[in-house]
Each structure stands twice: as C-alpha cells, then as structure tokens.
Amino acid sequence: MSDVTTIEADVPERYADAVQTRLRRAADEDIVGRLWRRDGTLWAPEGTPEVTNRLGWLDIAERSREELADYEQLRDELLRENFTDAIVLGMGGSSLAPEVFRQSFRPAENGLRLHVLDSTHPDEVAKYLDKLDLSKTLAIVSSKSGGTIEPMSMYKAFAARMPAPNFVAVTDPGTSLETLANTKGFRRVFHGDPDIGGRYSALSAFGLVPAVVAGYDVAAVLDGAITAGEECRSESGGNGGLWLGAALGELARAGRNKLTFVADDPLSSYGVWAEQLVAESTGKHGTGILPIADEPLLAPEAYGDDRVFLHVAVEGGGNAGKLRALKDAGHPVITLHALGATDLGRIFYLSEFAVAVAGWVLEINPFDQPNVQEAKDNTSRVLKEGSGGLEPGTLGELTEGLEPPAYYAIMGYLPYSEETEAAVARVRQRLIEQHKVATTWGYGPRFLHSTGQFHKGGPKTGRFLQIVDEPQQDLEVPDEPFTFASLIRAQADGDLETLRNHGLPAVRIDVKDLKEL
C-alpha cells in the first residue's frame, strides 16, 4: 500500500488545474529536495525560530525503531509486576496520537489497558482517579516543554495518590519535568526529539511509549511510516504527501478551506489527531485550513462551496455511498485508502508531509503557533485576578447572517458524555441544514491546543458557542492555589476574552440550555 494509488482524487477540473500548476512549481523550485535538506526558507526567512529545528519528524520513524526494545522492556517489567492499566496525562501533541492508537487498536493481551486524560474538568479527572486501581496503574506524564499547566496539574492530583515508581515521564531533554522525575524517583524518563514540535511528535516517544505499553503492533506502524517517508522523497510522480499538500493548499486558496474528515472504522478517531496538525499548523496570519472532525455526514445539497472531504477509507467502511454522492455533486473528495490500525504510521506520515507542503502553498510557517500563548496568558491572569464577570452574550449574535465561508465552533468545557455528544450532533446537523456552514466541536481545554490556534489566527469567519457547566464535584490541585474547577473555568474565561479581543462573536451558555438549542 505504499504507492500513490492509495490516494484517489476526485477534484473538479477548475481546481485540478491549479493543483497541476502548483506541482510544476514545486518541481521547478525543488520543494521536495529542499524539504529533505531542511531548508527553512521554504516557509520563512532564514533564521526564523521554530522552522529548521522542527523537521526531525522527517526521519523519526527510522530512529524510533531503535528505541522500541527499550519501551518494550518497560512494558514487560510492568506486566511482570502485575500492572493492569496505563494512563497518559498530557495535552495536544502529547496525548492525541496515543488517543488515536487507543481507539484504533483492539486491546492487546500482552499489554496494559490504555487510557488518555487530556482534560482539567474535575469530573473527568475524578472519573479516572476513581475507576482505576491506582496501585496497578502506570501514569505516563507527557509534556514536550515539561511546563504545560494541564498535565502538571493532572500529575499533582495523581501524585497525591500514587507512589513515584508508578510514574514515567515523556519529555524533551533537560525540561523541568525531567528534573522533577529524577528528584521524585519516577520509574523512567523517555526523551522526545527537541527538533520535533508537539503536533509532529506522533511517531516519537510521545506516541510510541503509550502504544508499546498497551501492546499494540508498533513495529508495523513504524514500517508504514518508513514506507511513506520513502514515497515522500520522490520529486516527481508518486509522492502522495506532496500531491496531498499541493491539493489541500490550492483548494484552500480557492475558498475550499473546510477540510472535512470522514474516517472509517477502526480509524474513525483520525480526526482528533489531524485536527491539531492541520489547525495549529495552518491557521495563522488570517489564512488556513479548518479541520472538521466528527460532523454528521449529510447529502450534498446541505453543504456550501467551502468544503473539501478527506475520506480515510478502510475496506468495508460504510461511508462510500455518501461520498460518491458528494463527488457527483461536484464537491472535491480525496480518498486515502488505509488498511487498518497498523497503517496509522503511514497515514500520520503522509498527513504530516502534506501539511508541511500546504504551509509552503499558503506562505506560512507551519511549525509555529503564534496565537496559542494569548489564551494561556489570559487564563493565568484570570487565575490570579478573576475575570471581572463576563457577559454571556445572546445566541442570535451567532446565527445572524450565518452562511459560508463562516463556520460555527462549539466548545464544551465539559466532561465527556454520550448525552452531550448526541445533543451537539443534533445542533451541528441543524446548523448545516439551515445555514450550510461548517461546524466544529471540541472539548476544552483540548481544543485550545488544536483548533484554538485557527480560531484566533485563521480567517476571522468563526462564530463561537462556549458551553460550561457546574462540575458535580471539585478537586484540589495539590500545591496550587487553584482547584480543577477554578482552572477549567479560568481557561473558559480566558478563551472567551481572547476571542472577543479579536472582535469575534463569542457566546456562553450552560450545558442545561443545550437541549433548548
């Protein structure tokens, strides 16, 4: 499955011509050669930070192969000691690939049950503290920078209940998390590659330590990524990553900038990982590609002309008929054929390469995230000083004159619940049917590390609905002046303020009012 026939393109002629012109330009400007030579001027002037030192992902799969035995040693040791569960405590690039592995692979007999916690909602944190047998649980504290408030808060809650040998850290060399791990006596520290940014770290220790501990077939995942890497060295035909990046970039330039994922089982969670890759990489300086994950899939006439559909197709997946109708109606549909969970390495790699190429097409640096810091700063300020009372706003502000290319973002600072999922799916379907707009849905604070960058840095076309609740319980964050309930509320307040500071319509409702929408 390594050749480009694994990607099928149904792109109307007017766009296909632009893609061909772009590919010719890529050949003339030696884009593939320069990418592999790590020439940062593809994206930004020489010397710009976060460019040339963000390209370690190009060959990380080969290097990760060398580390597998070490990760396996940890897994075997834990199994011998009768550990049963492992939980990743991390955000964004430090948690989303493990979450996709977890949802895509079947639980393995020779591994621990894997869980991923990427929330500061006290009910969500308490759920894992209560349901796991903590004496037999490994906590994988994952943070590239080692200083992100969410994983460090989660760590403190778990550390108050579990001994140090039940922890390992995954972090870049020399971070404060590494120092903490050594001081406290964590079982192990695994290093990430400092030349890889968070959202490109899936095939490094951040994605792989949890996957190996869970007993998944990581060697096959890496083989797929290595094959995709070979394909992406091709300077002419047959380079799927180059083609995909050129196509997504040109479609976005032509107004088709809502990249709608339709991923068949068992890869249906692909979108939660790809969302961060696409949104944080491209959503900046007023441009970008908005990833749309887990939206109800409707008939062609429901959609505006701002869509492109990316179908991750697994044989026997049930979406083919609906996608055929979309193609026939003239929507661009790109099909990425996949074999199943072990094919994730190839799919991750092609996606990463494509987004790097799309960055060149869109003339932005895909490796920085200039607007993420604002929401973090506002959160810190609210934690220290309070928010001074925020007006909720009125729902009419969000739907007035709502039509493409606008999009409607729903952001829930809530614990996961089937009921909320169903209610949000209903609201999304209605918005698409009534207004033809693209809709996104994300849990806070997870989406702050993903679509949050696009919200503030991308085109100013978003309408934002924030949903909050009163947690059923609160939970201390040991050694901190804030609790989990005050932290998540400060994150919600900080984000609402940041959106409004950008002049964007942002309204808050309580989860109880979701039924009324």
Ligand SMILES: O=P(O)(O)OC[C@H]1O[C@](O)(CO)[C@@H](O)[C@@H]1O
């Ligand atoms: O791994 P860290 O350093 O905790 O960061 C988590 C996430 O936060 C960001 O830095 C900003 O959202 C992401 O790029 C990253 O994946």
